[in-house]
Amino acid sequence: MRNPLSKVVVDIQPSGIRKFFDIVSEMKDAISLGVGEPDFDTPWHIREEGIYSLEKGRTFYTSNAGLKELKLEICSYLKRRINLIYDPDHETIVTIGGSEAIDIALRAMLDPGDEVLIPQPSYVSYLPCVTLAGGKPVIIELKAENQFRLTKEEVLDAITDKTKVLIMPFPNNPTGAIMEYDDLADIAKIVEEKDIFVISDEIYSELTYGRKHVSIAELDGMKDRTILINGFSKSYAMTGWRLGYAVGPKEIIEQMVKIHQFAIMCAPTTSQYAAIEALRNGDPDVEMMRDAYDQRRRYLVHALREMGLECFEPYGAFYVFPCIKNLGMTSDEFATALLREEKVAVVPGTAFGNCGEGFLRISYAYSIENLKIAIERMERFVKKTKR
Numbered sequence: 001m002r003n004p005l006s007k008v009v010v011d012i013q014p015s016g017i018r019k020f021f022d023i024v025s026e027m028k029d030a031i032s033l034g035v036g037e038p039d040f041d042t043p044w045h046i047r048e049e050g051i052y053s054l055e056k057g058r059t060f061y062t063s064n065a066g067l068k069e070l071k072l073e074i075c076s077y078l079k080r081r082i083n084l085i086y087d088p089d090h091e092t093i094v095t096i097g098g099s100e101a102i103d104i105a106l107r108a109m110l111d112p113g114d115e116v117l118i119p120q121p122s123y124v125s126y127l128p129c130v131t132l133a134g135g136k137p138v139i140i141e142l143k144a145e146n147q148f149r150l151t152k153e154e155v156l157d158a159i160t161d162k163t164k165v166l167i168m169p170f171p172n173n174p175t176g177a178i179m180e181y182d183d184l185a186d187i188a189k190i191v192e193e194k195d196i197f198v199i200s201d202e203i204y205s206e207l208t209y210g211r212k213h214v215s216i217a218e219l220d221g222m223k224d225r226t227i228l229i230n231g232f233s234k235s236y237a238m239t240g241w242r243l244g245y246a247v248g249p250k251e252i253i254e255q256m257v258k259i260h261q262f263a264i265m266c267a268p269t270t271s272q273y274a275a276i277e278a279l280r281n282g283d284p285d286v287e288m289m290r291d292a293y294d295q296r297r298r299y300l301v302h303a304l305r306e307m308g309l310e311c312f313e314p315y316g317a318f319y320v321f322p323c324i325k326n327l328g329m330t331s332d333e334f335a336t337a338l339l340r341e342e343k344v345a346v347v348p349g350t351a352f353g354n355c356g357e358g359f360l361r362i363s364y365a366y367s368i369e370n371l372k373i374a375i376e377r378m379e380r381f382v383k384k385t386k387r
């Protein structure tokens, strides 16, 4: 029989995050600080709206790009938060999470051989999605000494005549780094000069601490060059509802809708109704969750530093990214031994790119009680290791 598989697909590495969590799920008393998923339930009024839509029999496909009512809410949210005006009819698409938006944005924009700049450490899907879209991933290694922000020098070093897209993964998973206005201004200038485009993954835009989220699309000339991706999973604790969106230039969104139309048809109808409620009345919930994350963030950074681990202060998302280089172990060795000896699961930094070596991703989307137990165990482990 012929090999039924695509070589391109077979060559793609599976996500390095899942491996640990399959072990954790079978380990008694293990604490996982691994998964990037809010520990909060979706706020009740949002769930209720989903239930109500089912009671009303709203169980049909919506239009391909999403319910008009939802697209209007998305546009009014973006106007309110970042003062950008998008056309709900031509510049907005509702997707299956930010995940689908990343995938179809790349597929809509890339031809074989087009290069895509991917700053790492970053979310695991960018690289495989670029490859699957026929593009060539070009990795930019972000540096701890720059607080894992992207610099203009790094972009200039990586850019070639074949570069078409720059992925902007901020607020960042796994480092928690954000980009502020001045950082973005440097990058925007290059994007314009070199005539490239941006896919800005702003899924954590509501989760910044003491710093305001700035979208690169807000900068002069950038709206016409940026596909802005966001969603409901992180800010409204709606991971399982699978809902996200993208806004951007009409020509690109139109092509994204075409792919979405054939591959997906439309995002889940129940989730779309629930999302309207989230955008209309969800601000206080977001604020409550943000405050809780912030408390946990401050607790963790302090505790990790007390343990003797270098830990830069993350201003976004819900992860800390401590450095373990002084312990003489690789990230994978540390994470494996910590799980075996103390039953605490964290993710090796290398799951987010080779330059994550020497770091761990610890998620604080877990209750403070769990974090405290995990930190006690980790402290014991670090003390043992240092001896």
Ligand SMILES: Cc1ncc(COP(=O)(O)O)c(C=O)c1O
Binding pocket: 036, 096, 097, 098, 099, 100, 123, 169, 172, 173, 201, 203, 230, 231, 232, 233, 239, 242, 243, 244
């Ligand atoms: C940076 C980033 N982008 C996108 C996603 C995808 O999220 P979703 O598809 O649930 O919207 C995630 C999920 O972990 C993420 O961390």
